[in-house]
Amino acid sequence: MPPAPQAHSSADLVEVNGLVKRYDGVAALDGVDLHIRAGEIVGLLGRNGAGKTTLLECVLGLRTPDAGTVRIQKTDANRGEAVRVGAQLQTAGLQDHLTPREALMLFAGFYEQPAKPDALLRRFGLEEKANAKFATLSTGQKQRLFLALALVNRPQVLVLDEPTAGLDPVSRRDLHTLILEARAEGCAVLLSTHYGEEAETLCDRVAILDQGRILKMDTPSALRGPVGTVVTIASAPAPAVEIFQGLPEVAGVEPQPGGCVVRTSDPVPVLAAVTRWAEARGAQVTDVRVRPRSLEDIVVELTGRPWETGTVEGV
Amino acid sequence: MRGLWQHFLLSLRLNARNRHALAYGYLMPVFFLFAFASVFAADTPPLRGQMGQLLVITILGGACFGLPTTLVSERERGVWRRYRLLPIPVSRLVVSALLARLVIVVSAAALQIVLARLVYGTPWPEHGWLLAVGVLASMIAFLGLGLLVAALANDVPSVQGLGQAIFLPMILIGGVGVPLAALPVWAQRVAGFMPGRYAVEWLQAAWNPEFSAKQMMFDGVALVAIGVAAGIAGIKLFRWEPAARRPRGATKWALGSLAVWLAVGGLAWQAGRLRAVLPEAAAWETIAREQIERITYEDLPGDNEVVTRLAPPLEGSLDDPRAVAFAKGLQTWQPGRLANAGQSIRNLVALAAIADLCQDRCEAEMARLVFDRLRTHFDHEDLTRGLAWVILAPDEGTVVRQAPELGLSRHPPERAIRQRSILYAQKFLGRIEKKIDEAMPALGRTDRP
Numbered sequence: 001m002p003p004a005p006q007a008h009s010s011a012d013l014v015e016v017n018g019l020v021k022r023y024d025g026v027a028a029l030d031g032v033d034l035h036i037r038a039g040e041i042v043g044l045l046g047r048n049g050a051g052k053t054t055l056l057e058c059v060l061g062l063r064t065p066d067a068g069t070v071r072i073q074k075t076d077a078n079r080g081e082a083v084r085v086g087a088q089l090q091t092a093g094l095q096d097h098l099t100p101r102e103a104l105m106l107f108a109g110f111y112e113q114p115a116k117p118d119a120l121l122r123r124f125g126l127e128e129k130a131n132a133k134f135a136t137l138s139t140g141q142k143q144r145l146f147l148a149l150a151l152v153n154r155p156q157v158l159v160l161d162e163p164t165a166g167l168d169p170v171s172r173r174d175l176h177t178l179i180l181e182a183r184a185e186g187c188a189v190l191l192s193t194h195y196g197e198e199a200e201t202l203c204d205r206v207a208i209l210d211q212g213r214i215l216k217m218d219t220p221s222a223l224r225g226p227v228g229t230v231v232t233i234a235s236a237p238a239p240a241v242e243i244f245q246g247l248p249e250v251a252g253v254e255p256q257p258g259g260c261v262v263r264t265s266d267p268v269p270v271l272a273a274v275t276r277w278a279e280a281r282g283a284q285v286t287d288v289r290v291r292p293r294s295l296e297d298i299v300v301e302l303t304g305r306p307w308e309t310g311t312v313e314g315v
Numbered sequence: 316m317r318g319l320w321q322h323f324l325l326s327l328r329l330n331a332r333n334r335h336a337l338a339y340g341y342l343m344p345v346f347f348l349f350a351f352a353s354v355f356a357a358d359t360p361p362l363r364g365q366m367g368q369l370l371v372i373t374i375l376g377g378a379c380f381g382l383p384t385t386l387v388s389e390r391e392r393g394v395w396r397r398y399r400l401l402p403i404p405v406s407r408l409v410v411s412a413l414l415a416r417l418v419i420v421v422s423a424a425a426l427q428i429v430l431a432r433l434v435y436g437t438p439w440p441e442h443g444w445l446l447a448v449g450v451l452a453s454m455i456a457f458l459g460l461g462l463l464v465a466a467l468a469n470d471v472p473s474v475q476g477l478g479q480a481i482f483l484p485m486i487l488i489g490g491v492g493v494p495l496a497a498l499p500v501w502a503q504r505v506a507g508f509m510p511g512r513y514a515v516e517w518l519q520a521a522w523n524p525e526f527s528a529k530q531m532m533f534d535g536v537a538l539v540a541i542g543v544a545a546g547i548a549g550i551k552l553f554r555w556e557p558a559a560r561r562p563r564g565a566t567k568w569a570l571g572s573l574a575v576w577l578a579v580g581g582l583a584w585q586a587g588r589l590r591a592v593l594p595e596a597a598a599w600e601t602i603a604r605e606q607i608e609r610i611t612y613e614d615l616p617g618d619n620e621v622v623t624r625l626a627p628p629l630e631g632s633l634d635d636p637r638a639v640a641f642a643k644g645l646q647t648w649q650p651g652r653l654a655n656a657g658q659s660i661r662n663l664v665a666l667a668a669i670a671d672l673c674q675d676r677c678e679a680e681m682a683r684l685v686f687d688r689l690r691t692h693f694d695h696e697d698l699t700r701g702l703a704w705v706i707l708a709p710d711e712g713t714v715v716r717q718a719p720e721l722g723l724s725r726h727p728p729e730r731a732i733r734q735r736s737i738l739y740a741q742k743f744l745g746r747i748e749k750k751i752d753e754a755m756p757a758l759g760r761t762d763r764p
Binding site: 108 | 317394396557558
């Protein structure tokens with residue numbers, strides 16, 4: 001699903017400026033700036049320990065930053081003033097014996113003009129499970145309930161911490177639809193994700209976060225740039241880097257054991273070069289894969305480290 | 316407000332849906348009711364003397380186990396993390412949880428009272444308002460402690476550990492499970508430093524025809540002070556994060572709230588409220604005239620012998636300043652002026668025994684001064700019964716082991732004091748009953764013709 005166009009409103013609903021947060025002297029956030037407009041989905045993409053959850057918690061006022069400010073609709077979130085913010089947190093839960101209907105009624109009771117619990121149950125496909133105990137719900141149903149709870153106060157800002165973590169592809173797609181609906185209603189959405197594909201599908205802009213800093217922030221296509229294809233070649237012997245020299249489309253070659261990875265704006269000349277080289281050398285090409293360049297690739301390129309070298313979860 | 320009401324009702328509903336909570340909150344109190352009824356089966360009317368203990372066990376269990384188990388389990392599941400995002404302070408939700416717990420515990424206590432009435436014919440409380448206020452004061456004390464346990468416990472198993480650390484001492488030596496009168500004196504005194512004793516005292520008063528307003532006032536203030544101190548520490552240390560570490564200074568806050576227990580116990584001690592409680596069956600008032608008349612006075616040591624010396628009636632002023640100081644101190648000596656005349660008499664007789672055992676140079680004069688004090692301070696009926704009680708039930712009541720304020724600083728063994736007290740009580744009673752002629756004092760075994 002392509003990202004929706006940028007919202008026309010020029011007003012930023014969320015303004016994060018120079019945010020710093022340290023735990024035991026170690027910076028989990030190190031000068032983060034972030035602005036989100038109404039009707040825009042901004043994604044935070046990064047490894048475990050990059051600072052995504054800490055940033056979301058500072059935005060929600062759950063953590064007090066050591067420096068910098070968080071403003072939501074020109075209201076200081078750190079002062080705890082009432083603002084229409086909905087949130088779904090990674091480690092938040094509900095009582096085992098609570099039903100979805102009761103949970104929605106409970107949370108709705110704390111707001112002036114809440115959404116109707118029955119309408120939310122319908123919208124999130126939880127009608128049949130309205131009176132089932134929370135403990136008996138599937139992971140997908142629980143996540144849908146948490147998203148419904150996040151929307152119970154008709155929020156203008158929605159903060160979601162890895163909303164599809166642990167879900168099967170069908171449930172993930174369902175949840176994507178619901179998040180896009182929230183955006184269509186004018187919500188400014190800030191979400192963290194571990195999946196580059198999800199960021200690409202949902203987000204108008206993606207911030208690549210690493211070690212508490214935003215390394216780059218732009219639309220997914222701008223982040224990928226013109227060099228949008230990755231060709232992975234496996235052969236014996238491995239192709240020499242020189243065979244791609246002189247090809248203007250190639251942006252970079254990364255030798256690997258038993259092959260190489262080529263970043264290019266056009267895969268056809270690369271494949272032709274490999275074919276010529278294999279015929280000339282009598283080399284055996286065992287595998288050739290062509291795929292679009294992912295946001296994970298961008299993270300790897302920007303940080304210079306492989307994708308899965310997670311540190312502490314949830315920091 | 317609507318949300319808080321919803322939260323309060325939901326807390327009650329979730330408790331009713333949890334089988335473990337139901338078993339612990341309602342079955343256990345009923346089990347204790349039946350257990351107490353079988354242990355104290357001989358009492359009439361049944362369970363009337365144990366209702367205070369039974370209710371405190373229920374309140375203690377619900378507040379110190381039920382509340383923190385729920386709070387910590389919800390914290391571990393991330394429920395309180397989610398609550399933190401609501402547009403109200405978390406403390407209001409804590410209050411809502413406390414009120415729900417109050418309703419749960421009160422309903423379990425009501426079940427005990429009704430079942431005791433229906434099954435055993437236990438009378439209804441004499442003073443309903445006293446019961447209501449007592450339950451409220453006890454709930455304040457124990458909910459405060461429950462909140463502190465919830466704040467200190469890292470997980471649900473830790474709640475069990477911390478809860479038991481409060482529950483078991485109060486059950487065993489705090490006058491809650493084992494009646495105070497059945498405890499040794501040291502345990503009775505220790506119980507004065509625990510809230511359980513005051514809660515039982517108050518709630519039991521609701522079943523007694525008479526009660527002391529002054530005593531109730533002290534009990535109430537003690538319970539509220541203990542509860543508020545623990546509650547403040549509990550709120551200060553409250554953790555909403557599932558994996559949050561125990562806040563810094565947690566030990567100081569916990570010790571600070573325990574200091575209130577010490578303060579309450581110290582005040583009670585100073586005010587003489589920690590006097591020993593006597594078992595009902597051992598009350599000196601029950602000594603009958605026939606029992607007194609059966610006491611014999613043969614074989615007593617002579618008044619001038621090494622053991623149990625007793626000076627002849629004192630005429631004129633005392634010569635020895637030590638005896639003068641003893642005589643003066645005796646007039647205001649607190650253990651000899653207790654509301655319980657029998658225990659006061661036992662304490663005074665013990666002074667003579669201690670002086671004798673320590674071979675004080677004024678032992679004979681001191682014994683005479685004690686005798687004079689007994690005769691002038693107590694009426695004849697009380698004095699004869701009190702002395703007979705010392706003779707017939709030497710192991711009952713408490714015994715003074717030293718009185719440095721009267722110059723008796725050494726402390727002989729309790730057993731020896733009790734044995735020597737029998738002999739002095741016989742000498743005193745024999746004179747009062749005119750079985751021993753003051754002019755011809757008891758002859759020593761060696762003096763006998």
